[in-house]
Amino acid sequence: MNKNQKPSMSKRRATVAAVLCFVAAIAIAGTYTFNDYRKTQKNELAKAEEKAKQDSEAAKETGTSKIKNEDMTSDTDESDSNGTGKDGTTTDSGTTDSGTTDSGTTGTSGSEGTGTSGSSGQTGTQATAGKSHNINFTEDSYILWPVNGAVIMSYSMDKTVYFQTLDQYKYNPAVIIEGAEGDQVLCGAPGIVKSIDVSAQTGTTVNVDIGNGYELLYGQLKEVPVKVGDYVEAKSVLGYVSQPTKYYSKEGCNVYFEMRKDGQPVNPVEYTADQD
Structure with a gap:
């Protein structure tokens, strides 16, 4: 190096x-x-x-x-x-x-038969009214005449009768009783109001169930004070005589009074007590 x-x-x-x-x-x-x-x-x-x-x-x-x-x-x-x-x-x-x-207001813990608090509807009232009264019409019972007046047309189901307004012969399942407009129409026997209907022929018609299949129908009424489900005593006011429908214009003001047994018409005169 x-x-x-x-x-x-x-x-x-x-x-x-x-x-x-x-x-x-x-x-x-x-x-x-x-x-x-x-x-x-x-x-x-x-x-x-x-x-x-x-x-x-x-x-x-x-x-x-x-x-x-x-x-x-x-x-x-x-x-x-x-x-x-x-x-x-x-x-x-x-x-x-x-x-x-x-x-x-009665509560659910109140007496038997009362609804819940504050909700007692019409249906419950009707049921209570129906159960609290005994309606028991029989063949031996009597009915009262609904209005004072002459019989314009008699009950006839075995042969036809002449209807003046209609100008024809027909069977008649009811008794047509003369009355003045505004006259009271009285219930013929104790019962429960079954229905209130309006028809062209008989006008406002109240149907009262009087027990054991018997019913009483009152037509040509106005100002009906009762309602369906009400219990009515004999002689209770069901309404007042109204103007006749067009089917009875010539017969004049009247009460259509029909009686039924098990849905079939029967002659109410046979169950009518002697009038006072």
Whole structure:
């Protein structure tokens, strides 16, 4: 080796040493940086786990509190709606021992046969009226004449009779009784109002069920004060004589009085008591 080569070798060695030192420094720095990163990640993970645990505990406490509040609300609503507290006592708006509310309306715990509080409809009233009265018309019973007046046309189902307005002969299932407009029409026997109909022939017609298949029909009425389901006594006012329909215009004001047994017409005169 000559003199010119010695400095070059020394310079190379110095360069390699510098490079090695630099690489070592970088490695050492990288090691510290990686360790710091792992430590930071570990701390962050620990914090996240702690926060999740706290959130879970808080959620459980909130859910428990909500359930308790709902239970309390349910108990309060039940007490308000039933009028009875949890300890079995009755509130001011509840049912008293007599089965009647403070407003005087009979509740479901009241006497037998009464509907629910404040909802006694017409149908219930009719059923009660029908069951509380005994209607028992038989072959030996009598009926009263519905209006004072002469018989214009007699009952006739075995032969035809002449209808003046219609100018023809027909069977007549009823008795046509003369009356003045506005006269009272009285019920002939105790019964239940079965129907109130309006027809072209007999006008407003009241049908009264008097028991055992017997019915009394009163036609040519107006201003009827009764309704279907009403119980009516004998001599009760069923209505008033109206103007005749076009089928009886020549006969004049009258009462159409028909009696039926099991849906078939019978002669009402045979069941009429002696008139006073």
